[in-house]
Amino acid sequence: MSGGLSGGASGAAAAGEVVLSARDVHRDYQLAGETVHAVRGISLEVRAGDWVALVGPSGCGKSTLLNLLGAIDRPTSGTIAVRGRDIAALRDRDATAFRLRHVGFVFQRFYLMPQLSALENIELPMAEAGVARAERRARARELLAYVGLDARERHRPAELSGGEQQRAAIARALANRPAFLLADEPTGELDAATGAGIIALFARLNAAGTTIVVVTHDGDLARAARRVIHLRDGHVVNEVHA
Amino acid sequence: MIGVLAAASLLRHRARTALAVAGVAVSAAMVLDMVMLSTGMRESFRSLLERGGFQVRVGPRGAMPFDGEATVGGGAGLLDTLRAIRGITMVAPVLGATLHAPQPGGAVAAFALGVIAGSQGDYVLQEGHEAVADGEVVLNDPMLAAVRRRVGDTLTLATGYDPQLRTFSGGRTLRIAGRVRFRYLAADQRGAALPLATLQAMGGDARRDRLSLVMLRVDPAADVEAIRAGIDAALPRVSALSTATALQQAEQRLSYFRQLAFILGSISLVVGFLLVTTIVTVSVHERVGEIAVMRAIGVSRRHVVQQVVLEGLVLSLAGSAGGLALGLVTARWLDSILATFPGLPESVDFFLFQSIPALAALGMLVLTGLAAGAIPAWRAATLPVAATLRREAVA
Numbered sequence: 001m002s003g004g005l006s007g008g009a010s011g012a013a014a015a016g017e018v019v020l021s022a023r024d025v026h027r028d029y030q031l032a033g034e035t036v037h038a039v040r041g042i043s044l045e046v047r048a049g050d051w052v053a054l055v056g057p058s059g060c061g062k063s064t065l066l067n068l069l070g071a072i073d074r075p076t077s078g079t080i081a082v083r084g085r086d087i088a089a090l091r092d093r094d095a096t097a098f099r100l101r102h103v104g105f106v107f108q109r110f111y112l113m114p115q116l117s118a119l120e121n122i123e124l125p126m127a128e129a130g131v132a133r134a135e136r137r138a139r140a141r142e143l144l145a146y147v148g149l150d151a152r153e154r155h156r157p158a159e160l161s162g163g164e165q166q167r168a169a170i171a172r173a174l175a176n177r178p179a180f181l182l183a184d185e186p187t188g189e190l191d192a193a194t195g196a197g198i199i200a201l202f203a204r205l206n207a208a209g210t211t212i213v214v215v216t217h218d219g220d221l222a223r224a225a226r227r228v229i230h231l232r233d234g235h236v237v238n239e240v241h242a
Numbered sequence: 243m244i245g246v247l248a249a250a251s252l253l254r255h256r257a258r259t260a261l262a263v264a265g266v267a268v269s270a271a272m273v274l275d276m277v278m279l280s281t282g283m284r285e286s287f288r289s290l291l292e293r294g295g296f297q298v299r300v301g302p303r304g305a306m307p308f309d310g311e312a313t314v315g316g317g318a319g320l321l322d323t324l325r326a327i328r329g330i331t332m333v334a335p336v337l338g339a340t341l342h343a344p345q346p347g348g349a350v351a352a353f354a355l356g357v358i359a360g361s362q363g364d365y366v367l368q369e370g371h372e373a374v375a376d377g378e379v380v381l382n383d384p385m386l387a388a389v390r391r392r393v394g395d396t397l398t399l400a401t402g403y404d405p406q407l408r409t410f411s412g413g414r415t416l417r418i419a420g421r422v423r424f425r426y427l428a429a430d431q432r433g434a435a436l437p438l439a440t441l442q443a444m445g446g447d448a449r450r451d452r453l454s455l456v457m458l459r460v461d462p463a464a465d466v467e468a469i470r471a472g473i474d475a476a477l478p479r480v481s482a483l484s485t486a487t488a489l490q491q492a493e494q495r496l497s498y499f500r501q502l503a504f505i506l507g508s509i510s511l512v513v514g515f516l517l518v519t520t521i522v523t524v525s526v527h528e529r530v531g532e533i534a535v536m537r538a539i540g541v542s543r544r545h546v547v548q549q550v551v552l553e554g555l556v557l558s559l560a561g562s563a564g565g566l567a568l569g570l571v572t573a574r575w576l577d578s579i580l581a582t583f584p585g586l587p588e589s590v591d592f593f594l595f596q597s598i599p600a601l602a603a604l605g606m607l608v609l610t611g612l613a614a615g616a617i618p619a620w621r622a623a624t625l626p627v628a629a630t631l632r633r634e635a636v637a
């Protein structure tokens with residue numbers, strides 16, 4: 001079943017097809033009258049089935065870039081295209097719908113809805129996308145089983161360990177079969193052993209065809225990726241292929 | 243899912259939600275009571291005026307409509323004239339007076355009405371029979387208690403009493419024929435009613451053939467206003483007032499109450515609004531991170547707004563339901579306090595529950611709750627997603 005876990009609804013991209021491309025992307029912030037150039041002209045391409053790690057010193061613009069790729073932020077200039085469609089200039093409503101159907105977000109802190117059970121958390125994006133109750137419940141169960149939480153579906157986030165919460169968050173990110181997963185320091189708050197479990201989960205997903213872009217300080221996670229892109233001061237400084 | 247999230251958010255802080263609902267309930271109760279107050283007085287005056295089934299009251303010209311002291315002479319002739327008018331089916335004359343019952347150590351005074359038994363709308367018989375024959379009287383409970391008499395006993399009553407000299411004038415011993423309850427008297431006010439002729443005779447020259455008021459019952463097919471105007475034009479010594487006009491006059495005086503009720507009710511609405519806004523704002527504020535995540539994973543602004551507004555709506559609905567119960571209880575309680583207000587007819591209700599205005603008022607409160615949720619909802623929906631996530635990750 002792993003093949004159906006991502007790809008799916010968005011139409012499984014042929015391996016090697018460019019799913020995500022950024023061209024000369026800039027992002028400036030105005031801070032107390034001063035302009036912070038967080039991203040200064042980054043271009044990159046991510047192909048279907050890729051696993052890219054963005055690494056670099058703190059403040060170099062990794063999270064900013066990831067947010068731009070996921071359409072929760074807009075570039076000051078430059079274009080970002082997903083399967084050829086420009087997402088940089090989407091209106092809020094369209095950007096939201098785009099995120100819902102094409103992007104799977106995983107955050108450093110697990111950010112599950114504390115009032116909802118693990119199962120309901122995974123159902124949430126599907127409910128938002130209008131998936132019928134029985135269908136979304138079945139898929140949520142399938143995803144929970146895939147991330148190894150089938151015994152915990154009724155548990156609230158507070159009743160799960162950090163690693164379990166992050167697994168649930170990954171399952172939630174996969175719910176609507178996104179074109180790619182974006183993860184910002186997904187092992188940042190986990191100990192090494194728990195982090196290793198998450199890395200293994202990413203590896204399993206990627207092996208099954210899921211495209212992943214991950215921002216990380218974690219050397220183990222970066223080494224597991226197929227491509228490692230080094231950023232400094234808002235620039236790409238070099239790229240290493242595994 | 244939106245409902246689940248809204249419910250979960252309310253249940254997360256049960257005590258706070260309960261306090262908010264209680265607060266809204268208090269303000270809803272206040273709104274409801276103010277509406278009940280503004281309708282209550284008007285409606286009970288209306289039923290009071292309409293109860294006897296008389297549509298026109300004729301009194302001395304120049305006197306205030308409910309002035310008990312003023313009288314008009316030539317009563318018998320006046321009654322004959324009125325009876326002759328087409329469309330009038332009943333003529334009920336009334337003479338008001340104060341009667342004094344000699345008691346050890348002084349006198350007990352009672353408000354007395356001279357009426358014609360069988361054509362009066364002032365009292366309801368509760369025991370015995372009406373005072374039909376000359377020399378009979380009916381008393382209400384406070385008067386019976388004050389003079390320690392029962393139905394069937396006799397009682398001396400006088401029209402004049404000089405407290406300095408302790409002398410009585412115009413006295414007569416009457417037989418107590420029945421026990422009655424007066425519609426227009428307060429619960430503890432002493433009252434007596436006796437045949438009109440008996441009271442007129444007891445008063446000597448001062449009351450001979452005089453009347454305070456004549457109540458007229460009009461044929462339903464006849465035009466009340468035309469009859470009233472005809473009496474006014476033809477009889478210079480009296481003026482005629484229809485129940486409808488009396489109601490209007492009463493309403494004019496009550497409009498002060500209504501304004502007061504309107505202002506206090508509006509203030510309560512504002513309080514309810516601020517309460518819901520505050521609670522929902524606090525609730526949104528403490529989960530901006532969650533809201534930003536929802537937005538990041540693709541939950542639409544509309545659904546975020548719905549969720550937050552639903553929260554405010556549930557608070558105001560629950561509060562209104564509680565306020566309905568609380569408002570009815572406090573209205574009854576306030577009514578019982580005001581019922582002891584001296585000089586007010588016993589059957590006047592200050593607070594009256596009428597479902598349409600009451601529900602409209604509570605509906606207003608619910609709408610207020612909706613509006614109250616709208617402001618924090620919009621704030622939540624327009625959070626800058628990336629910046630909020632960043633702030634929350636740092637926090």
Ligand SMILES: Nc1ncnc2c1ncn2[C@@H]1O[C@H](COP(=O)(O)OP(=O)(O)OP(=O)(O)O)[C@@H](O)[C@H]1O
Nearest residue numbers: 029031036038057058059060061062063064065629
């Ligand atoms: N909303 C914002 N307003 C102002 N400045 C911002 C904002 N977001 C990011 N920045 C600035 O942009 C630069 C890049 O920030 P970013 O969060 O992308 O770095 P990062 O590489 O993710 O760092 P870290 O590894 O510490 O997470 C920083 O200098 C940061 O201060």
Ligand SMILES: [Mg+2]
Nearest residue numbers: 062063064184
């Ligand atoms: Mg970062």
